[in-house]
Amino acid sequence: MVKYDELGCDFMNDNIVVIKDVYKEYTMGEVKVKAADGMNFEIQRGEFVVVLGPSGSGKSTVLNIIGGMDRPTSGEVWVDGKDIAKYSDKDLTIFRRDNVGFVFQFYNLIPNLTAYENVDLVTQVSTNPLNVDDIMSEVSLSERKGNFPSQLSGGEQQRVAIARAVVKNPLMLLCDEPTGALDYKTGKLVLKLLHDINRKLKKTTIIITHNAAVAAMADRVIKVRSGMVESVSVNLSPEPPERIEW
Numbered sequence: 001m002v003k004y005d006e007l008g009c010d011f012m013n014d015n016i017v018v019i020k021d022v023y024k025e026y027t028m029g030e031v032k033v034k035a036a037d038g039m040n041f042e043i044q045r046g047e048f049v050v051v052l053g054p055s056g057s058g059k060s061t062v063l064n065i066i067g068g069m070d071r072p073t074s075g076e077v078w079v080d081g082k083d084i085a086k087y088s089d090k091d092l093t094i095f096r097r098d099n100v101g102f103v104f105q106f107y108n109l110i111p112n113l114t115a116y117e118n119v120d121l122v123t124q125v126s127t128n129p130l131n132v133d134d135i136m137s138e139v140s141l142s143e144r145k146g147n148f149p150s151q152l153s154g155g156e157q158q159r160v161a162i163a164r165a166v167v168k169n170p171l172m173l174l175c176d177e178p179t180g181a182l183d184y185k186t187g188k189l190v191l192k193l194l195h196d197i198n199r200k201l202k203k204t205t206i207i208i209t210h211n212a213a214v215a216a217m218a219d220r221v222i223k224v225r226s227g228m229v230e231s232v233s234v235n236l237s238p239e240p241p242e243r244i245e246w
């Protein structure tokens, strides 16, 4: 791994995300929590990025800010050349709809729709969706597309959730602990799927995890601690997901 500082800023020639002096403070009664305490980093277009850090370090906070689900208290949040920190609520809704595919630890599928229908639903509110059958095949669920979520395993449900995030043809995929509820083997398959999609469809992908071993497959690793960026490393020869053990 090469430390970002050692590469110098010239390396950053195609940034899709630039986080500049981002602070996020939550007030709970008398107590103020600094969830982001002056974060700075960049992400290049097409990268597979892993955000690592202990519980409560601000990982979800910064991912939600990049995805337009939350706003910083102060700072700049450049996504694809626009500072979304300045967006109105309405602009942020359109930004999320058109640009961001979210994958969470829990799949949040609609229980009374089939796998296919859960994915297809998104295409009805997307400006430039991909073909649903192609994406169901991409996540190896063509045979199970008529099943309801309760008739699918956890790994299969997460694959539906990934298909739902991808089918809208977003600018980037944001994944918050996507393997958190899965066993080792299934978790690895889901990571491999996300990595394959990143490489094949060239979707910038940002994954939050507690699992430091996952860093080996990333192009860029952002370590977060106490609301601050502890380090950024660029990995010029990432490991294939199937070679990663933990």
Ligand SMILES: Nc1ncnc2c1ncn2[C@@H]1O[C@H](COP(=O)(O)OP(=O)(O)OP(=O)(O)O)[C@@H](O)[C@H]1O
Binding pocket: 026, 027, 028, 033, 034, 035, 053, 054, 055, 056, 057, 058, 059, 060, 061, 062
């Ligand atoms: N809506 C909120 N209101 C108040 N405090 C919050 C809120 N969201 C997050 N926090 C606090 O901000 C800090 C950072 O939280 P965040 O969820 O970003 O951490 P995290 O690194 O993603 O943690 P985990 O790995 O446990 O999910 C924590 O102290 C958390 O309690």
